Amino acid sequence: MLVVQNLNVFHGPIEAVHGISFTVKEGTCVSLLGPNGAGKTSTISAITGVAKSTGSIMFADEDISALPVETRIRKGIAVSPEGRRVFANLSVKENLRLGGAYNAANVDSLIAEWFETFPILGERRDQLAGTLSGGEQQMLAIARALMSEPRILLLDEPSLGLAPKIVTQIFTMIERLKEKQMTILLVEQNATLALRLSDHAYLLNNGQIVADGTAETFGSNDALMAELTGLA
Amino acid sequence: MEFVAQQIMNALSFGAEYALLALGLAIVFSIMGLVNFAHGEIIAVGGYTMVAMAALSLNNPLIVVGAAIFAASIGAVTLERVAFRPVRYADPTTGLLTAFGVSIVLQNLFLLLVSPRPIAVTSLYFLEWPIPFAGLRISSLQLFETLTTIIVIVVMMLFLKRTVLGLAMRAAALDFEMVRLTGIKANRVFATAFLISGVLAGIACVFIMARRGSVDPHLGFDPVLMAFVACVVGGFGSLPGAVIGGFLLGAIEVAMLVLLPQSLGGMTEAFVFGSIALLLIWRPDGILTPPREKGDKQ
Numbered sequence: 436m437l438v439v440q441n442l443n444v445f446h447g448p449i450e451a452v453h454g455i456s457f458t459v460k461e462g463t464c465v466s467l468l469g470p471n472g473a474g475k476t477s478t479i480s481a482i483t484g485v486a487k488s489t490g491s492i493m494f495a496d497e498d499i500s501a502l503p504v505e506t507r508i509r510k511g512i513a514v515s516p517e518g519r520r521v522f523a524n525l526s527v528k529e530n531l532r533l534g535g536a537y538n539a540a541n542v543d544s545l546i547a548e549w550f551e552t553f554p555i556l557g558e559r560r561d562q563l564a565g566t567l568s569g570g571e572q573q574m575l576a577i578a579r580a581l582m583s584e585p586r587i588l589l590l591d592e593p594s595l596g597l598a599p600k601i602v603t604q605i606f607t608m609i610e611r612l613k614e615k616q617m618t619i620l621l622v623e624q625n626a627t628l629a630l631r632l633s634d635h636a637y638l639l640n641n642g643q644i645v646a647d648g649t650a651e652t653f654g655s656n657d658a659l660m661a662e663l664t665g666l667a
Numbered sequence: 668m669e670f671v672a673q674q675i676m677n678a679l680s681f682g683a684e685y686a687l688l689a690l691g692l693a694i695v696f697s698i699m700g701l702v703n704f705a706h707g708e709i710i711a712v713g714g715y716t717m718v719a720m721a722a723l724s725l726n727n728p729l730i731v732v733g734a735a736i737f738a739a740s741i742g743a744v745t746l747e748r749v750a751f752r753p754v755r756y757a758d759p760t761t762g763l764l765t766a767f768g769v770s771i772v773l774q775n776l777f778l779l780l781v782s783p784r785p786i787a788v789t790s791l792y793f794l795e796w797p798i799p800f801a802g803l804r805i806s807s808l809q810l811f812e813t814l815t816t817i818i819v820i821v822v823m824m825l826f827l828k829r830t831v832l833g834l835a836m837r838a839a840a841l842d843f844e845m846v847r848l849t850g851i852k853a854n855r856v857f858a859t860a861f862l863i864s865g866v867l868a869g870i871a872c873v874f875i876m877a878r879r880g881s882v883d884p885h886l887g888f889d890p891v892l893m894a895f896v897a898c899v900v901g902g903f904g905s906l907p908g909a910v911i912g913g914f915l916l917g918a919i920e921v922a923m924l925v926l927l928p929q930s931l932g933g934m935t936e937a938f939v940f941g942s943i944a945l946l947l948i949w950r951p952d953g954i955l956t957p958p959r960e961k962g963d964k965q
Contacts, residue, residue, distance in 0.1 A: 485844060508850035521843045522838040529834050536831045539852045583850060 523565025534582030682917025706885020713872030736869030743865025902953030
C-alpha cells in the first residue's frame with residue numbers, strides 16, 4: 436500500500452531524516468518507534484507533503500512524492516497529527532464535517548456512527564472543540580481523519596500527554612480499527628503499547644532506521660526493548 | 668428627539684459602510700495574514716465599471732449595480748491569482764509590500780488609461796430620495812446601506828456556519844495546514860476569500876459612488892484606511908470584530924461631527940482617531956481578539 440524508499444526529509448536547510456526506506460502492507464499496522472527528535476513526525480509530514488523531501492513515496496503503486504498535500508489526502512491518506520490540531524474555534528460536529536469534506540455522500544451517517552463510538556463526542560457535538568479535554572480532542576482528531584474513509588491512517592503520537600486510562604481507551608479503538616483491516620502507520624514513543632498492535636515496527640534514531648522487525652522479534656530482543664522502553 | 672434619531676440613522680449608515688469594507692479586509696487577513704491594501708483599488712474598479720457602463724449607454728440601475736459588483740469580484744479574484752498566489756507562503760512583509768505594489772500599479776493604470784480627473788457617475792442618483800417616517804426624513808440611501816449590510820452579514824454567517832467551504836475558511840484562520848490535511852484545496856479557500864472580499868468591495872462601491880457621484884484614481888484610499896482602522900478596533904482577523912469595529916467607527920465619527928463645536932469642525936478626523944487611540948490603550952488587541960491557541964491542550 437505504502438512503499439517509502441530512500442526518503443530524506445528537510446526542515447528548511449536541515450535534513451531531519453536521512454534516506455530511510457520502509458513498507459506498509461495493506462491491512463497491516465506498522466509502527467515507527469524512537470525517541471524525541473528521531474524523525475518520526477518528519478516522516479509523516481513527508482508522506483502528507485507538508486515537509487519537503489526527496490526519495491520516492493509510492494502509495495497504491497503511484498508515486499505521490501511530487502503531488503500537493505490535498506491531492507495526496509484525496510488519494511486516501513488521512514492523518515491524525517501530532518498535537519491533535521483539532522479546529523478549536525469550530526464545534527465537534529463541524530470538525531467532523533470538515534474531515535468528511537470530500538466524502539460528502541456519507542457525512543451524516545458517518546458522524547452518527549462516531550457519536551456512537553465515542554458517546555462523549557456526541558454529548559458535546561455543539562461544543563467548541565477547543566473546550567474538550569486532551570483525550571476527547573485525540574478521539575476527535577482520529578474520528579476527523581477517518582471521516583474521509585481513508586485507505587491508510589497515519590497516527591502521530593496518539594498517546595502524547597494523555598492520562599493512562601485515556602491512552603488505553605484510544606489504543607482499544609485503534610485495535611478495533613485494525614480488526615476492521617484498516618491500514619495504519621503508527622508513530623509512537625510508547626513502544627510497549629505500539630508493539631502490541633503492530634505487525635511490523637521500525638526503530639528510528641537520529642533520522643535513520645536502526646532496527647526493524649516484527650513485534651515478536653522486538654519483544655524477544657531484551658536489549659532493544661530496554662532501550663525502547665527505558666526499562667532496564 | 669428627532670435630531671437624535673436622525674443622527675442614529677447617520678451613525679448606522681456610516682457604520683454599515685465601514686463594516687462592509689472592514690469585512691472585506693478581515694476575510695482575507697484571517698486566512699492569509701495579509702492586509703490587502705489594494706482593496707481600495709478593487710472599489711475603484713467597480714467605480715470605473717460604472718463609468719464604462721454609462722459610456723456604453725447602459726443606464727439600467729440593476730445592470731450598472733450588477734456589473735460593478737461583478738467587476739470588483741473578478742478584479743479581486745484576478746489579483747489573488749496573479750499577484751498574491753505567488754507570495755502566499757512568503758513572509759507577511761512580502762505580502763504587505765505586494766499589496767502596496769498592486770495598489771500603486773492599479774492607481775497608475777487608472778491614471779494613464781482613464782483620466783487623472785474625477786469622472787461623474789450619475790446612474791446611481793435613483794438611490795437617493797427622502798423617505799418621510801414618523802416625522803423624520805430618512806435618506807433612502809442610508810436605509811438601503813444599513814439593510815444591505817445587515818443582509819450581507821446574515822448571508823456571510825450562514826455561509827461560514829452551514830457550508831463546508833465556510834467551515835474550512837473559519838478553520839483556516841486557525842490552522843491552514845490542517846485544513847489542507849483534510850483534503851480541502853488551498854487554492855479554493857484562497858480564491859473564495861478573495862471572491863467574498865471582491866463582492867463586499869463591489870457592494871460598498873455602489874454606496875460610495877451613490878454618495879460621491881464621481882470616481883477618480885485615488886477613490887480607494889479613504890475607504891481602505893477606514894476599513895483598516897475598523898479592523899484594528901474590532902480585533903484584526905476577527906470577522907465579528909470587523910463588523911463591530913465598523914459600526915463603532917461610524918458611531919464615533921457621527922458623535923464627533925455632532926458634539927464638536929463649529930470652530931473645531933476641521934479637526935473631526937483628528938478627534939475620531941484620537942478616541943480610537945484611547946480605545947486601543949484600553950484594549951490593545953482590539954475589542955474581539957481572534958483565537959490564537961491551537962487545538963492542543965497539553
